[in-house]
Amino acid sequence: MTQAMTDKPLVVAGRTLTSRLIIGTGKYASYEQNARALEASGAEMITVALRRVNLSDPSEPRLVDFIDPEKYIFLPNTAGCFTGEDAVRTLRLAREAGGWSLVKLEVLSDPKHLYPDMAETLRAAEMLIREGFDVMVYCSDDPVYARRLEEVGCCAIMPLGAPIGSGLGIQNPVNIRLIIEQSSVPVIVDAGVGTASDATVAMELGCDGVLMNTAIAEAKDPILMASAMKHAVIAGRQSYLAGRMPKKRYADASSPLFGLI
């Protein structure tokens, strides 16, 4: 059996995931399209921005009418929160509304670049963990803060690949690799993926998974892109496990150049 076939599944705070792709619920033309993309992506976990998504009013379209919370792991997030208190309040509501204790924390700073405010993120992570939440945390690609977040008990470190919604791909592979090397919890690139090859690059670096929204939702054909992302993540993971050949300075012929007839 090959190494890839014996790959261990991704485990986050005791939840086992066979897919290493996590997708979002923003920017889709409809919940129906979102549900079809989710199916095509093979993802088992989906982020839900509580501020944006109607979870309770049955007179309006509800995400849960299209995506079954019994079949998928809903990951409530704190999209749109700019202070630690705001994020904590949002996730307390999530726990009350749906019983969710596995959550994604994001505390943003400037609306222009949507970089995480790391001091606030760390403070909010500590508050949430004290209250018994399992915290997957969106963060900058700073290895020092990533280490602190793991030390305070975050169950997954989620550095950005590039600004949210930019589709610029992995801008700082050196730092992402440093974070992977030092982490004993899963490292999941979150934000900035633009196309399938970006997801493969993240996985080839050794990330445990990739979270994306815009690349699928804003593709011309979101369902086809969701399928492309599924394969890209698998390809990147297998390539990482297989181990790339060393780069060489000069050509190295594929067939022997001696003993020719």
Ligand SMILES: CC(=O)[C@@H](O)[C@H](O)COP(=O)(O)O
């Ligand atoms: C931190 C955050 O909000 C991201 O999870 C976002 O939802 C996905 O980013 P992209 O839209 O760039 O994939």
